[in-house]
Amino acid sequence: MKKIKVGRFLVYVFMIIASFLSLFPFYWMFVMATRSSAAYNSIPPTMTPGTQLVENFQKVLNEIPFFGAMLNTLIVCLVVTLVVLLISSLAGFAFAKFKFPGKNFLFVAILLTMVIPPQLGLIPQYFLVAEFGLLDTLLGAMVIFFLNPLGIFLMRQYISQSVSDELVEAAKLDGCSNFRIFCNIVLPIVLPAFATLGIIVFTATWGEFLWQFTVLRDPDMYTIQVALSSMNTTSNVDFGMLLSGVFWATIPLVIVFLMFNKLFISSITEGSVK
Amino acid sequence: MGFKRGRKYRSEETKDKISAYLYISPFFIIFAIIGLYPAVFSIFLAFQDWNGLGEMEFVGLQNFSVVLQDPVFWKSLYNTIIMGIMGTAPQIIVGIILAFILNQAFLKFRNAFRAMIFLPYITSMVAVALVFGVFFSNNDTALANYTLQLFGMDSVNWKTSEWGAKIAISIMVFWRWIGYNTIIYLAGLQSIPRTFYEAARIDGANVFQQLRYITIPLLKPFIILTVFFSTVGALQLFTEPTVFLGSSAFSRTEAMTVVMYLYRDAFTLQSFGTGSATAVILLAIIVIASVVNTYLTSGVKKRKKGRRI
Numbered sequence: 001m002k003k004i005k006v007g008r009f010l011v012y013v014f015m016i017i018a019s020f021l022s023l024f025p026f027y028w029m030f031v032m033a034t035r036s037s038a039a040y041n042s043i044p045p046t047m048t049p050g051t052q053l054v055e056n057f058q059k060v061l062n063e064i065p066f067f068g069a070m071l072n073t074l075i076v077c078l079v080v081t082l083v084v085l086l087i088s089s090l091a092g093f094a095f096a097k098f099k100f101p102g103k104n105f106l107f108v109a110i111l112l113t114m115v116i117p118p119q120l121g122l123i124p125q126y127f128l129v130a131e132f133g134l135l136d137t138l139l140g141a142m143v144i145f146f147l148n149p150l151g152i153f154l155m156r157q158y159i160s161q162s163v164s165d166e167l168v169e170a171a172k173l174d175g176c177s178n179f180r181i182f183c184n185i186v187l188p189i190v191l192p193a194f195a196t197l198g199i200i201v202f203t204a205t206w207g208e209f210l211w212q213f214t215v216l217r218d219p220d221m222y223t224i225q226v227a228l229s230s231m232n233t234t235s236n237v238d239f240g241m242l243l244s245g246v247f248w249a250t251i252p253l254v255i256v257f258l259m260f261n262k263l264f265i266s267s268i269t270e271g272s273v274k
Numbered sequence: 275m276g277f278k279r280g281r282k283y284r285s286e287e288t289k290d291k292i293s294a295y296l297y298i299s300p301f302f303i304i305f306a307i308i309g310l311y312p313a314v315f316s317i318f319l320a321f322q323d324w325n326g327l328g329e330m331e332f333v334g335l336q337n338f339s340v341v342l343q344d345p346v347f348w349k350s351l352y353n354t355i356i357m358g359i360m361g362t363a364p365q366i367i368v369g370i371i372l373a374f375i376l377n378q379a380f381l382k383f384r385n386a387f388r389a390m391i392f393l394p395y396i397t398s399m400v401a402v403a404l405v406f407g408v409f410f411s412n413n414d415t416a417l418a419n420y421t422l423q424l425f426g427m428d429s430v431n432w433k434t435s436e437w438g439a440k441i442a443i444s445i446m447v448f449w450r451w452i453g454y455n456t457i458i459y460l461a462g463l464q465s466i467p468r469t470f471y472e473a474a475r476i477d478g479a480n481v482f483q484q485l486r487y488i489t490i491p492l493l494k495p496f497i498i499l500t501v502f503f504s505t506v507g508a509l510q511l512f513t514e515p516t517v518f519l520g521s522s523a524f525s526r527t528e529a530m531t532v533v534m535y536l537y538r539d540a541f542t543l544q545s546f547g548t549g550s551a552t553a554v555i556l557l558a559i560i561v562i563a564s565v566v567n568t569y570l571t572s573g574v575k576k577r578k579k580g581r582r583i
Contacts, residue, residue: 007481011375018372019390025449026393028417029405040408041415087304090297098294099287106298113309117510117560119533120553121312123319123540127326128312146304172286178293207398209513210533214541225400232404232520239408246401257396261389264396268454269461 026254033057033244040239056244060231063241065220069227070249076142076212076223077205084148084201085194092155093186097168107156114149122214129215136218145205150271151197158193159186199260199267206253224249319550326544337551347552349527350535351559357440357515357529358508361447365455365504366497372452373459374489388460392453402450403517407433410442410518418442433519439529443514451507455500462496463489498571505563509556512537532556 028047032040035050060066094100095107125144134140163186171181209225216226228249231242257264320337322330341347375381376388394402410418410432419429432438466488474484490497512533516523524530524538536556540549 008380011378011381014371015375015381015387019387021449022390022394022453025402025405025409026397028409032408041413043415043420045415045417045420087300091301094294094297098290098297100291100294103294106302110301113305115561115564116309116313117506117557119510119512119536120316120557121309122316122536122553123546123549124312124315125308126541128308144308147301147309149301152301178290182297203396207400209398209400209517210537213516214537225398228404229400229517229520232407232517235521237520239411242404243408246404250397250401253396254393257393258389261392262385265388265392265457268392268395268457 029243033247037238037240056240059241060245064227069222069224073223080142080145080205081201083146084151088151088155091152095156096160110149136221140215141212196267196270200271316550320554322547324546337547341551350530354531360444362504369455372456377463394450395453399513403514406446407518462493466492
C-alpha cells in the first residue's frame with residue numbers, strides 16, 4: 001500500500017513538472033510583455049509582471065499594423081474554413097451516397113494528393129498567383145489552402161456513417177433533387193463533423209507561415225504570423241515589444257481553446273486516427 | 275408501364291452520376307490549377323535555367339548536379355535530419371509516458387492536465403519561435419543561459435553555434451508537438467480494453483510488464499502513425515528556424531533546413547531552376563523516407579509473426 005502511495009505521489013510530481021514546462025513559456029511571455037527591455041538584462045531574471053503592458057503594446061502598434069493583420073488573418077481563416085467545409089461536404093456526400101464510374105479511383109487519387117509535400121509546387125504557385133495579380137491580396141494568401149483532401153476523407157466517413165441510405169431514398173421518392181437532399185438533409189446531420197473539421201482547418205490556417213511569407217510583401221496585407229515575424233528581422237529588437245505582440249496575438253486563441261478544449265482535443269484524434 | 279418506369283429509373287441513375295461528378299468537381303478543378311499544374315511545372319522547371327524574368331533555357335540535369343555538389347545543400351539535409359531526430363524521437367517516449375499516466379483511473383484533475391499539456395499545440399509556430407528566440411538569445415542574461423550558469427555550465431551562443439541552434443530548435447519543436455502526440459497515444463490507450471490489464475494484474479504482472487507486454491504492442495499502430503507524421507513534418511521544417519534566426523536565417527548554415535535552402539535559392543537568389551530541383555529532391559527524400567518507414571514497420575510485423583509460428 002505504501003509503495004502504491006509513493007508511486008502515485010511521484011506520478012503527480014511528474015505531471016506537475018510537465019504541466020509547468022508546458023505553461024511556463026506562456027507565463028514568461030506575459031511577464032516580458034509587461035516589462036521594459038532593460039528588465040531582460042537583469043540578474044537574476046525578472047519573473048514577475050511589470051507595468052509596461054500598455055506601453056509595449058503601443059510600441060507594437062507603431063511597428064506593425066497589428067489589428068489589420070489580425071483582421072486579415074481572421075478573414076483568411078474564416079473564408080478558407082467555409083470553402084473547405086463546402087467543398088469537403090459536397091464531395092464527401094458524392095463519395096458516400098452515389099454510385100458513379102471511377103469512384104474508387106478518384107477517391108484514392110484524392111488521398112494520394114496528401115502525399116505531395118506542399119513545398120513541391122511552391123515556386124510555380126507563386127508565379128501562378130502573381131500571374132493572376134493576386135500577390136499581396138488576401139485571396140492570394142488563402143487560395144492554396146482550399147485544397148484539403150483530409151476534409152473530403154473525414155466528411156465521406158461521417159456522411160456514410162450517419163446519413164442512412166433509406167433517408168436519402170425516401171427523400172428522392174418525395175421528389176427532392178439531389179442538391180435539396182444535400183442542403184436540407186445532409187447538412188443538418190453533418191454539423192458536428194463541421195465543428196471537428198472546422199477546428200482543424202481554422203487552427204492550421206491560423207498558424208500558416210511559409211506561403212503567406214512568400215506572397216505577402218505589403219505590410220498592410222500581412223497576416224499576423226508574417227507581421228510578428230517581421231518584428232524580429234532587426235538585430236536589436238525590443239524584446240518587450242516583440243513578446244507583447246506575440247502575447248496579444250496568442251491570447252485570443254488560448255481563450256477559445258480554454259472554452260472548447262474538449263472539442264479541440266477530440267478534433268485531433270478524429271482528424272488523425274479515424 | 276414497366277418500360278416507362280425502367281426508363282425513368284435509368285434517367286434517375288444518370289442524374290445521380292451527373293450530381294456526383296458536379297459535387298466532386300470543385301476539388302478537382304482547384305487541384306488541377308493550384309495543385310497538379312504547379313507540381314508538374316516544378317518538375318519541368320527543375321530542368322531549366324530561369325531567373326524568374328527572362329527566357330527559360332533547358333539545361334538538362336545541370337540544376338541537380340549544382341544542388342547535389344553544393345556543400346550547403348548537404349549541410350541543410352544533415353541539419354534537417356539531426357533536428358528531426360532530436361525534436362521528434364524523444365516525443366515518442368515522453369508522449370507514451372504522459373498518455374499512460376493520463377489514462378490512469380486514479381489520476382485526479384485528468385482533464386486539466388490533458389488541457390495544459392495540449393495547450394502549446396494551439397500556439398502558432400511563429401509565436402513559439404519568437405518566444406523561444408528570446409529565451410534562447412545569445413546574451414549571458416538570457417533565461418536559458420542563466421539557467422545553465424546556475425548549474426555551473428558556460429553560456430551557449432544559441433543562435434550562432436552549430437549545436438546551440440539545433441538544440442534550441444529541437445526543443446521548441448518538442449514543446450509544441452508533445453501534446454499532439456500524447457493525445458494520439460491517449461486515444462490508442464483508450465482503445466485497449468481494461469480487462470487486459472486486470473487479467474495481467476491477476477497473473478502478477480507489474481506496471482512495467484503491463485507496459486511492455488500490453489500497452490506497447492497494442493499501441494503500435496498509433497506509434498507508426500505518429501512516426502510517419504513526424505518524419506514527413508520534420509523533413510518540411512521551415513518556420514521555426516526561419517523565425518528563430520530572424521535576420522540571419524538565410525545567411526548562416528547552422529540551422530538551415532532543406533526547405534530553407536529551397537526558399538533561399540528561389541526567392542532570395544532568384545535561381546528558380548535550382549530551387550525547383552531542390553523541391554524535386556525533397557519530394558524524392560520524402561517518398562524514400564515514407565517507403566523505408568512502411569517497409570520497416572511491416573518488416574517488424576512479419577518477423578514477429580514468423581517467430582510466433
